[in-house]
Amino acid sequence: MNQHLARLYKIAQQPSRRIIGLMSGTSLDGLDVALCRLHGHGTNTRLELEQFATVAYDEDVRYRIRQVFARPQVSLEYLTLLNPWLGQLHADMILQCLLKWHISPQEVDLVASHGQTVYHAPQHQHQNPDFPLNATLQIGDGDQVAVRTGIITLSDFRQKHIAAGGEGAPLAAYGDYLLLSSAEEERLLLNLGGIANFTYLPRAGQDASTAFSTDTGPGNTLLDATVRAHRPELAYDEDGRLASLGQVHEGLLNELLGHPFFAATLPKTTGPELFGPAYLQQAQERTGTTGLGLEDTLATLTELSAHGVAQAAKQVFGSKPALAVYASGGGAHNPALQSALRRHLPACRFATTDVLGVLPDAKEAILFALLANEAVAGQPVSIGAGRQRVPAVSMGKISFPG
Numbered sequence: 476m477n478q479h480l481a482r483l484y485k486i487a488q489q490p491s492r493r494i495i496g497l498m499s500g501t502s503l504d505g506l507d508v509a510l511c512r513l514h515g516h517g518t519n520t521r522l523e524l525e526q527f528a529t530v531a532y533d534e535d536v537r538y539r540i541r542q543v544f545a546r547p548q549v550s551l552e553y554l555t556l557l558n559p560w561l562g563q564l565h566a567d568m569i570l571q572c573l574l575k576w577h578i579s580p581q582e583v584d585l586v587a588s589h590g591q592t593v594y595h596a597p598q599h600q601h602q603n604p605d606f607p608l609n610a611t612l613q614i615g616d617g618d619q620v621a622v623r624t625g626i627i628t629l630s631d632f633r634q635k636h637i638a639a640g641g642e643g644a645p646l647a648a649y650g651d652y653l654l655l656s657s658a659e660e661e662r663l664l665l666n667l668g669g670i671a672n673f674t675y676l677p678r679a680g681q682d683a684s685t686a687f688s689t690d691t692g693p694g695n696t697l698l699d700a701t702v703r704a705h706r707p708e709l710a711y712d713e714d715g716r717l718a719s720l721g722q723v724h725e726g727l728l729n730e731l732l733g734h735p736f737f738a739a740t741l742p743k744t745t746g747p748e749l750f751g752p753a754y755l756q757q758a759q760e761r762t763g764t765t766g767l768g769l770e771d772t773l774a775t776l777t778e779l780s781a782h783g784v785a786q787a788a789k790q791v792f793g794s795k796p797a798l799a800v801y802a803s804g805g806g807a808h809n810p811a812l813q814s815a816l817r818r819h820l821p822a823c824r825f826a827t828t829d830v831l832g833v834l835p836d837a838k839e840a841i842l843f844a845l846l847a848n849e850a851v852a853g854q855p856v857s858i859g860a861g862r863q864r865v866p867a868v869s870m871g872k873i874s875f876p877g
């Protein structure tokens with residue numbers, strides 16, 4: 476037997492596995508690295524987050540990714556070069572974290588690498604009649620990560636979801652279902668990253684097939700782009716301070732909300748390909764608000780993000796959803812966004828995933844560790860028959876280190 480396959484076979488039989496989950500999201504702020512100890516598998520999984528770090532991207536890394544990020548036309552040579560380069564970068568960032576944590580690569584069983592989404596193209600968005608399918612592209616080659624770290628690596632998780640009829644995202648439903656279902660309450664796990672999404676979890680023991688996750692529209696992506704355009708020295712509007720000084724412009728808000736994405740049925744996915752600067756620019760031109768000040772634009776965009784979440788929740792749970800909402804992602808640190816959400820969903824109870832024992836900033840990196848754990852030691856995660864877009868599949872392609 477191939478020695479790496481034998482090692483994998485052994486890892487699969489262990490009572491627990493040490494897995495590094497990696498996520499590099501749409502905000503391009505850095506690589507989230509979550510060192511997880513996962514005991515068991517399936518709905519009996521228990522998570523210990525041993526370490527977590529976000530290794531910041533410097534301006535050069537961000538510049539390189541932006542050359543292809545969410546752009547319909549790019550240099551094919553550049554993309555080809557960026558794929559292994561990013562794999563090497565992520566491998567080096569893992570090694571840097573392990574050194575800091577005084578852990579050797581031999582003490583880690585698996586790496587679960589999401590890579591960097593450079594283009595997301597669900598059919599409803601690309602509408603190319605020659606390609607009647609959903610598509611998405613993550614780069615940062617898994618073989619580079621495996622060879623450079625010496626750790627068996629799973630990567631490219633989204634393609635199986637697409638092959639089985641999904642849009643490749645959000646995959647959050649799988650991890651949330653395994654880790655965060657509760658017999659006491661129905662839950663909404665709300666992730667406020669560049670793009671906002673939520674998972675609905677019915678009470679554990681109830682019909683699991685009603686669980687699903689969906690994107691709801693922009694989270695921080697337009698806020699960040701707007702701040703950077705006006706104030707290049709800032710990465711984002713810290714604590715929503717600028718937004719809270721502004722007034723919502725109702726005309727611009729209504730124009731932005733007029734995009735058919737918001738009324739489309741759930742579940743659905745999107746990305747900065749749609750919710751990018753051009754979307755905002757066109758809406759401003761149509762409403763004569765191109766001169767709107769930074770604070771008012773941010774207030775309006777904060778309202779847009781909250782409205783997207785609330786509209787999606789209302790589509791499923793009626794006009795006054797009363798659910799326990801647990802927030803994660805960078806937007807969970809933004810008081811302006813949080814207060815807009817509370818206003819839109821007054822009957823919901825809000826907290827962050829911290830109270831459930833999941834560090835909000837680490838949640839997405841943990842998701843990929845959970846998916847790798849299932850692919851190796853569990854079964855395809857089955858949330859129940861009938862629910863579209865949560866197919867029971869194992870995700871992740873396996874790279875051996877040699």
Ligand SMILES: Nc1ncnc2c1ncn2[C@@H]1O[C@H](COP(=O)(O)OP(=O)(O)OP(=O)(O)O)[C@@H](O)[C@H]1O
Pocket residue numbers: 499500501502503504666667668669670671694695698699710711712713714715803804805806808809810839
């Ligand atoms: N203190 C804060 N105040 C306001 N916003 C914040 C704060 N901290 C983080 N953020 C926002 O969160 C963003 C980073 O969020 P996160 O890391 O969840 O995004 P991501 O993982 O890249 O996105 P996605 O989940 O869409 O892939 C920042 O760019 C910023 O907009």
Ligand SMILES: CC(=O)N[C@H]1[C@@H]2OC[C@@H](O2)[C@@H](O)[C@@H]1O[C@H](C)C(=O)O
Pocket residue numbers: 500501592595611643644645646647648668669670671672690744745746839842
């Ligand atoms: C294609 C892609 O990378 N989508 C991301 C993105 O970031 C947030 C949102 O859009 C979500 O759909 C997804 O990531 C999370 C981890 C998911 O799949 O659940």
